[in-house]
Amino acid sequence: MIPQLITAIPGPQSLALGQRLKQVESPTVTYISDDFPIFWKKAQGSWVWDVDGNQFLDLTSAFGVATLGHRPEAMIHTIQEQSELLVHGMGDVHPSETKVELCEAISTITWGRWTGESAQTLLMNSGSDAIEAALKTAFLKTGKNLVISFKDAYHGLGYGALTHCGSKRFREPFHEQLQEHHIQLDYPKDADGMTLLKQQLALVDASQVGAVLVEPVQARAGTHVPPVGFLPLLREWTQEQGACLILDEIYTGFFRTGSYFACEQVGVVPDIICIAKALTGGYPISACVGSLEVMSAWPQSTGEALHTSTYLGNPLGCAIGVTAIKTFNQAQTQLQIKESCENWKQVLNNYTQHPLVKRIKGLGLMWAVEWDEQAVQKKHQISTASWNIQLGLDLLQKGIITLPEGNHGELLGLSPNITIDKELIEWACKQIFAT
């Protein structure tokens, strides 16, 4: 099966919704023009249907969330079952059974697998929330307020998380309100980057550093895969300095890089891990998870939680999370993940010599095509960023949904789900590289 388009893209209904939305949504949110966006109506597996009845292939997993594909059967079943019982509870006062089950499942797949011990969890709603809970945890644990983060990092846009984002575009407008308790280092992309990082770490006054916050593979910045020694170096440094290592696996978690969590590929156990996205495959639940030792820094609740939210441990979301984890743990899913990762690697490998391609970066189910600036300029007389944005629009016209990545949108990002078979991957790549 390939995409089925029955109207111009965007179709008349999408265009009409765009005009309506413009009137009522903050102008900063949705980019609306004559050729963008399409409005989604339904989705299943790899496929998305818009309001005009056009069927698209989703190569984004909708921001890396639908790793198992859109609306897997088991999750729909759980949603139906749980919605017959309870959709909202009193998370930090009278919790639901499903909250217990999700925290147990998270403990089992993290510290349970890594050290055989239990982990403790703070459930939250968004990725940004989970990061902020982790920052509070590290501060309580160490009493030290400086945080090391990395250039180009993306950790979400709440004030706490934004403080440690590397992108100027998001930080600048709010600069005056952001805390200055952070140090930003260069994210290493090769051996020279590692040497520079070691020099930078040697210059840091570590006495006030309570946390190092890092993405094991930088996602939004352009799928930067660091050298294998990177996380072990940070693990060693944080242990020496009495700081917490916080891994932001919101994007990389749940097999996005091929393994359950990216840190497992280099044998690093963090102090705190933040997870979200594929944890529920679409319901807004995130988690800040820590070892027992680190989480014991939080005081015992005496009836008023020191950190909570109205929707903490939402019963529906927790039930979905439990089902998602069960699904990820199934042998059949493991096989599908392995095959899918292998298929993408093999097919993309055929295009590394394409005249416009500088390189294809990534691993597992997380890839980015970096275009060759000179070759693009010569052929299309535009910058790689402009070319890449145009390519995204052209692909949408062919029924393929992709996202630009990188600080200027200059890379083509691919974060596919595991339900796309090899034939469809080959077809999709033919469209992408037909230039």
Ligand SMILES: Cc1ncc(COP(=O)(O)O)c(C=O)c1O
């Ligand atoms: C690595 C990483 N951290 C944090 C976030 C923020 O998550 P949210 O948008 O749910 O706040 C994202 C979102 O894309 C992310 O990719």
